[in-house]
Amino acid sequence: MSYEVLARKWRPKVFGDVIGQEHITQTLINAIKTDRLAHAYLFSGARGVGKTSVARILARAINCKKGEPGIPCGQCQPCIEIANGSSIDVQEIDGASNRGIDEIRELRENIKYMPSSSKFRVYIIDEVHMLTLPAFNALLKTLEEPPAHVKFIFATTEPHKVPITILSRCQRFDFKRIPVGKILEQLERIAREEGIEADQSALALIARESEGSMRDAESLLDQVVSFTGPRIENKDISDILGIIDRDLVLECSRAIIDGSPEKCMEIVERIYTYGFDIKEFYRILMDQFRDLLISLVVPESDLLNTAGSDRTEIDRQAKKAGLEKLHQSLNLLIAREQDLKFTSHPRLVLETIIIKLCRLGEVLSFDDLIGKIDALEKRLTALPAGELNRIGQIAEQGRGWEIEKEGDREAETTDEPLGKEDWDGFLKHLASKNKAMANVLKDWHLVDVNGNTIEIAGGGNAFSSSYFDDSERLDKFTHLCREFFEKDYIIRVVNAPVGIKTSEKPLEEKDGEPDKKNHSDLPQPIQDVLQIFQGEIKG
Amino acid sequence: MFNKTDFIPFSGILCQERAVEFLRRVISRGKIPHAYLFAGIPGIGKTTAALALTGAINCQQQIEGEGCAQCPSCRQIASGNFPDLHMIEPDGQNIKIEQIRELNRILGFKPLSGKYRVSIIRQAETMTEEAANSLLKILEEPPQNNILILNVTEPQALFPTIVSRCQKILFRPIPVQAIADWLIVQQAMEKEEATALARISEGSLGRAIRMCDEGFFEMREEFLSDLMQLPNLTLEQTLDKALQYARKDKKGAGETGNTGANLFELLSIWKSWYRDLLFVKLKCPSHLLINVDFSRKLQNISRHTNIESLMESFFILDQSQRDLLQNRNLDLLIENAFLSLRRLA
Numbered sequence: 052m053s054y055e056v057l058a059r060k061w062r063p064k065v066f067g068d069v070i071g072q073e074h075i076t077q078t079l080i081n082a083i084k085t086d087r088l089a090h091a092y093l094f095s096g097a098r099g100v101g102k103t104s105v106a107r108i109l110a111r112a113i114n115c116k117k118g119e120p121g122i123p124c125g126q127c128q129p130c131i132e133i134a135n136g137s138s139i140d141v142q143e144i145d146g147a148s149n150r151g152i153d154e155i156r157e158l159r160e161n162i163k164y165m166p167s168s169s170k171f172r173v174y175i176i177d178e179v180h181m182l183t184l185p186a187f188n189a190l191l192k193t194l195e196e197p198p199a200h201v202k203f204i205f206a207t208t209e210p211h212k213v214p215i216t217i218l219s220r221c222q223r224f225d226f227k228r229i230p231v232g233k234i235l236e237q238l239e240r241i242a243r244e245e246g247i248e249a250d251q252s253a254l255a256l257i258a259r260e261s262e263g264s265m266r267d268a269e270s271l272l273d274q275v276v277s278f279t280g281p282r283i284e285n286k287d288i289s290d291i292l293g294i295i296d297r298d299l300v301l302e303c304s305r306a307i308i309d310g311s312p313e314k315c316m317e318i319v320e321r322i323y324t325y326g327f328d329i330k331e332f333y334r335i336l337m338d339q340f341r342d343l344l345i346s347l348v349v350p351e352s353d354l355l356n357t358a359g360s361d362r363t364e365i366d367r368q369a370k371k372a373g374l375e376k377l378h379q380s381l382n383l384l385i386a387r388e389q390d391l392k393f394t395s396h397p398r399l400v401l402e403t404i405i406i407k408l409c410r411l412g413e414v415l416s417f418d419d420l421i422g423k424i425d426a427l428e429k430r431l432t433a434l435p436a437g438e439l440n441r442i443g444q445i446a447e448q449g450r451g452w453e454i455e456k457e458g459d460r461e462a463e464t465t466d467e468p469l470g471k472e473d474w475d476g477f478l479k480h481l482a483s484k485n486k487a488m489a490n491v492l493k494d495w496h497l498v499d500v501n502g503n504t505i506e507i508a509g510g511g512n513a514f515s516s517s518y519f520d521d522s523e524r525l526d527k528f529t530h531l532c533r534e535f536f537e538k539d540y541i542i543r544v545v546n547a548p549v550g551i552k553t554s555e556k557p558l559e560e561k562d563g564e565p566d567k568k569n570h571s572d573l574p575q576p577i578q579d580v581l582q583i584f585q586g587e588i589k590g
Numbered sequence: 591m592f593n594k595t596d597f598i599p600f601s602g603i604l605c606q607e608r609a610v611e612f613l614r615r616v617i618s619r620g621k622i623p624h625a626y627l628f629a630g631i632p633g634i635g636k637t638t639a640a641l642a643l644t645g646a647i648n649c650q651q652q653i654e655g656e657g658c659a660q661c662p663s664c665r666q667i668a669s670g671n672f673p674d675l676h677m678i679e680p681d682g683q684n685i686k687i688e689q690i691r692e693l694n695r696i697l698g699f700k701p702l703s704g705k706y707r708v709s710i711i712r713q714a715e716t717m718t719e720e721a722a723n724s725l726l727k728i729l730e731e732p733p734q735n736n737i738l739i740l741n742v743t744e745p746q747a748l749f750p751t752i753v754s755r756c757q758k759i760l761f762r763p764i765p766v767q768a769i770a771d772w773l774i775v776q777q778a779m780e781k782e783e784a785t786a787l788a789r790i791s792e793g794s795l796g797r798a799i800r801m802c803d804e805g806f807f808e809m810r811e812e813f814l815s816d817l818m819q820l821p822n823l824t825l826e827q828t829l830d831k832a833l834q835y836a837r838k839d840k841k842g843a844g845e846t847g848n849t850g851a852n853l854f855e856l857l858s859i860w861k862s863w864y865r866d867l868l869f870v871k872l873k874c875p876s877h878l879l880i881n882v883d884f885s886r887k888l889q890n891i892s893r894h895t896n897i898e899s900l901m902e903s904f905f906i907l908d909q910s911q912r913d914l915l916q917n918r919n920l921d922l923l924i925e926n927a928f929l930s931l932r933r934l935a
Contacts (some may be wrong), residue, residue, distance in 0.1 A: 054621045059731060098751040103730075147723035148691060181723040208751055267754045273623060274757045277616045291612065293629075293760040313874040320878055324793065326630055326762030330746040390905065393912050396858065397744070398792070399865045403904050406868060410897065 058269040061241055063104045064134075065122055066112070070237050070265060071229035072101050078224070079105070080121035083112055089222040091194055091203040093179075095210035096226025099266030102206040105226075106175045107133065109204060110141045114169035129169045140166040141173040146205075147181035155182070155189045162193060162201055172201050179205040180212035187214050194220045228263025231255075238268055247276055249283035256288055295327055295335055301364055303405075304339045307380070308372045312409040319402055329397040337384050343369040344377045375417070380408055477535050484531060490585060491518045498545050505532065506543045519544050600642045600656055603635045604772065604795060605764045610639065612759060614655030617646050622706070623757050625729050625738045627714075629745050630761030633796020636741045637712060639761070641667065643739070644675055644708040663703065674707040680716045687720040694728055697736055707736050714740040715747035722749055729755045763793020777802055786883040790862065813859045814884075818891075820928065821935035832928040836921045853924060857911045860931075864904040867892050871900065899934040906930045 063069045066076040075094075082088050092109070094102040111123035111133045118124030125134070132138035144158075158174065166172045176182075182190075194203060194217065205221065207213060235251075235258040242249050257275070261268035271292055275283055278291050289296055299318060306314040322332050345354050346362075347369045355362070369377065387404045394400045474497050482489035498506040509519070519525045525542060532540045573581075573588075581587070600610045609628075616622055628636040645657030645667045657664045666672040676696055678689050693709055701707040711717075717725065729738060729752060738756075745753050769788035772795065773779045779787070779802070787806070791798035816831065823831065839852045862880040869878055870892040876885055910927040914920070 054623065056623045098754045145724065145727035147720070147726060148687075148694060150720070150724075178723050178726055181720065264754055270623075270754065270757055277619060277621045277623070277757075278612050280619070290608070293758060312872045316869065316872075316874045316878055324763055324765065326760040328629065328744050328746055330744055334746075390908060394908050395854075395911055395915070396861060396908070399861055399904070400908055402865060403868065403901055406872065406897070407901060 056270065057241060057245070057273045058099075058266045061269060063101065063108065064125060066105075066108055067122075069101050069105055069108070071233045072105065072226055075105065075224045075226065079109055079112075083121045088113065088202065090197050090201065091221040092205065093210065093213070093218065093221040093223045094204065094206045094226060095223065096208070097228055097264060098208055099261075099264030099268075100226040100229060101265065102208075102226055103175075103177055106177075106204040106206050107143075110173040110175060110202075113171055113202065114141065114173070132168075138169070140169045140171070141175070143175040143177065145178060146176045146207075147178040150182045150186060152183065152185040152189050155186045159189070159193050163198060166200055170200070173204065174201070175204045175206070177206045178208075180207040180209040184214070187217055191216055191220070229265055230263070231258050234258040234261060234263070234265060234268050237265065238272060241269070241272065245276075245281075247272075247281050247283065250285065253283050253285050253288055256294070257292075260292065260294055293327065295322065295332060297361060300335055300339050301361065301368075303336065304343065305364075305368055307405060307408045308368055308376070310409045310412065312406045315405045315409060316402060319398065319405065323398055329401050330391060333384075333388070333391055333401060337381070337388075340377060340381045340384060343372065344374075344381060347374055347377065376411060379411055383408060383411070473536070477532070480535050481531060485527070488518075488524070488528065488531075490583060494582075503539060503541055504543055505540045506545045508545045598638050598642065599645065599659065600639070603638055603642065605768045606635050606639065606761055609759050609761050613639065613643055614646075617643070617652070617655035622647060622737060624732050624736060625756040626740070627745060627748075627753060627756035627758045628739060628741045628761060629743070629758055631743055631763055631792070631794050633791075633794035633798075633800075634761050634764055635795070636761050637710065640708070640710045640739045640741065641675075643737075644672070644706075647706050647708075647737070648672070648674070673702040676707065676709040678709065678711045680713050683716065685711065685714070685717040685721050687718060687724050690717070690721045690724045690728075694724070697728060697733055700733075701735050705735065708739060709736065710739045710741065712741045714742045714752075715744065717748075722752060726751055726755070764795050765793070769793070769795055769798050773798060773802065782883060783807065786881070789880050789882050792880075809855065810859050813856050814863060817860055817863060817931075820932050823932065825929075825932075828928050828932050829925060832925045833921060836924045839920065853920070854911060854914055857907050857914070857927070861904060861907045861911070864900055864907065867895055868897065868900045868904070871895065871897055895935075903931055903934045906934075 066080055069076050092106075094106060096102055108123065111125075111130050112118075112121055114129040114133065115123040116127040116129060118127075118130075123130050125131075129138065129140070133141045136143070144154075162172070162174075164172075197203065203221070205213075205217075210218070210223070210225075235255055238254045238258060239251070241247075242254065253275075254272075257268055257271045260271060275288055275291055279287050288294070299322065303315060303318045306312075306318065323329065342355055342365055345352065346365050350366070355365070372380070383404070387400075387407075391397055391400050391404065478489060478492060481492065492507075495507050495509055498508045500506070509517075519528065519542075525544070529540065529542050532542065600614060603610055626640075628640065630636055642657070645659075645664050646652055646655055648663040648667070649657040650661040650663065651658045657667075659665075659668065663672065667675065676693065678685060678693060681689060697707070697709070711725075732738060740748075740752070740756060742748060745758060766785065766788045769791060770781070770784040773784040773787060774781060777784075777799075787798050787801060790806075790810075791801060820828065820831075835853060835856065866879050866881050866884075866888050870885075870888045876882070879885060879888070881888065906927060910923055913923050
């Protein structure tokens with residue numbers, strides 16, 4: 052006699068044994084008691100929640116000759132025959148293998164004969180979603196008004212694939228996933244009866260891993276027992292079942308949030324060499340980021356399955372990353388899921404996606420951004436008043452506004468101050484890069500170089516002095532400065548007071564002077580044009 | 591299908607201690623479930639383990655969960671004519687419903703000579719939707735003394751309804767060192783070459799052996815030097831090169847009937863190259879590199895690259911590879927890949 056797995060051995064025999072589906076079993080018992088049975092039932096729900104079991108129990112309950120209504124006795128002839136599959140009145144059909152119209156026609160042929168020994172002829176069609184469309188349609192008339200002695204029971208994991216015309220002729224029952232607590236209770240009962248020694252944490256791990264499916268839980272328990280024998284050691288479990296270690300997942304999400312790809316790559320290597328499914332790991336990683344997000348959004352909820360030290364670690368990571376970053380990470384994970392699903396090198400794709408995640412960098416939240424804009428706005432509107440108050444102190448320097456450009460933190464800073472010669476050299480360099488800007492700058496002069504700040508002041512010319520009001524031009528200028536001096540300078544535009552301007556006119560300005568004088572007889576606007584474009588009048 | 595040399599006892603399977611130990615314990619306890627799922631990348635011993643399992647449970651003088659290799663059934667398995675071993679492999683691209691129906695029919699009879707009949711479904715992820723569904727009922731409750739073994743690369747690729755009916759056993763990729771040692775001993779390879787090949791095979795011994803036979807190194811050399819030259823080519827030359835590859839591939843397909851095999855390899859090698867560049871750029875430890883024998887070259891090249899464009903190039907190659915598998919227009923696909931890489935280089 053070959054070994055019978057727990058999932059088969061512990062298949063429920065009466066309605067009372069079915070776990071977590073009271074809303075269905077109670078309804079069916081009452082229907083039997085009050086003799087209000089429908090002629091067709093459709094059971095749908097996830098895997099391993101009891102669809103086939105309930106179908107078999109129902110078939111026995113309505114045919115049992117001895118037991119109370121709704122409780123098959125398990126001893127009378129029909130009960131025994133149905134249980135070992137030899138009954139000619141109860142047929143269990145594999146809808147996925149016998150899916151054509153011919154099989155349904157044959158079924159219709161036989162339907163008219165009365166049951167041989169039981170009350171009803173019961174047809175259980177499992178995996179009914181795999182019937183072909185013609186087969187379904189051939190069934191419609193029979194299903195609507197079958198003979199009084201015929202009952203149909205359909206079971207499927209995918210009710211959406213069953214035509215609507217079939218659905219409307221059946222009473223439909225949706226089976227729920229079984230809560231972890233109830234699976235745990237059942238596992239404890241099985242362990243007790245089978246003489247398996249296991250502590251609760253081990254069984255709890257199995258129950259959690261089964262995702263609401265009793266059969267999964269029983270298969271996993273079976274697997275553990277067949278390795279360790281009747282004494283289950285806690286440490287064996289995740290190794291035997293191939294469950295990815297929680298700590299590894301936490302470590303990975305921490306490394307991603309810290310932005311250290313090399314650590315992540317080590318973790319991927321460990322997961323790969325262990326033989327874990329890369330796609331499974333990706334799914335778990337997504338769950339992890341979902342948990343992180345939830346711990347920030349609804350910290351008090353019981354949507355998280357974690358507890359204890361894991362929980363505090365999750366909270367810590369979530370706080371560090373912040374809402375915006377978690378959001379973006381999760382978005383990236385979802386957007387790239389397709390890439391991973393269809394690739395022929397899952398490992399390489401996973402690595403690249405994680406590198407991308409690590410490089411999301413600092414993300415400012417929208418609230419912070421709006422706060423910054425508000426502050427800036429306030430400063431701008433407050434500017435005239437501030438200037439009035441402090442006008443005495445800033446008579447010499449003038450009060451400017453500052454545009455900061457975030458620089459590369461790693462850039463070296465040389466302490467040598469910027470000399471006049473450097474500036475001239477820069478202007479020459481500029482002339483080769485951006486002629487227009489160089490010409491405008493001839494009208495400007497260098498006021499001060501202070502550490503990382505270059506202060507420049509505009510000349511009297513209306514066109515050239517407003518040139519840098521455009522922040523794009525200023526950015527460009529800053530960029531060119533960095534290119535030439537190989538150092539990050541912040542450019543400050545300073546309004547030189549009127550009186551000082553002419554007396555402190557720098558040298559390069561004087562170069563332009565002769566030209567200007569040559570045309571002193573011309574009207575002012577034309578002089579300006581000549582100066583800006585460095586032109587001369589011919590003819 | 592499988593020949594005499596294919597039968598290796600559990601003790602002869604390379605570096606799968608965990609899985610093998612598990613199976614042996616189960617066998618010596620006599621509590622053998624009716625359905626197993628062997629999960630792991632191809633070429634690491636899943637089918638070998640399934641055969642060893644068949645031998646062990648049918649052996650008449652089983653020793654500690656291992657076949658004796660002496661009794662009639664062990665010898666029959668070794669010579670490939672054991673009547674109670676049923677092997678299902680993809681017929682063309684997929685495993686079809688007829689094959690599962692045939693299995694269903696065979697399972698209706700009692701095992702002929704042995705104690706157990708073992709049915710092995712290789713590459714179970716290639717089952718069509720219909721085939722997978724028609725397997726569900728027999729997988730849940732097969733007749734007595736039948737064991738079904740499904741071999742699969744990723745359990746995720748199967749229906750959850752199938753996975754839930756099986757006991758899952760993970761087979762791990764074989765460590766680089768073990769493959770390298772094996773290659774040195776069995777194929778008389780140089781140490782450096784063997785290590786590189788072991789890394790590139792990503793832990794699959796089967797793949798390493800196949801690459802060894804196909805002159806992989808010369809091919810990679812050629813592919814990589816073409817990649818190096820890509821940024822120096824003019825637009826016209828790039829297109830020319832791309833078309834040259836596409837044409838060569840079509841011609842090669844005439845002989846083997848397998849379009850895209852050459853291009854698929856090309857894209858795989860280039861992908862591994864970009865991945866390595868990324869790793870070098872991010873200063874990951876060098877034992878994680880795939881093309882270890884080129885580590886100096888990788889260092890040099892990585893200086894002139896930036897991470898963003900490396901990642902983009904990688905995703906472009908991956909997308910092209912997927913398009914290739916979906917029978918998209920070969921010329922367009924390869925042109926697009928070449929031009930994009932050139933732009934990003």
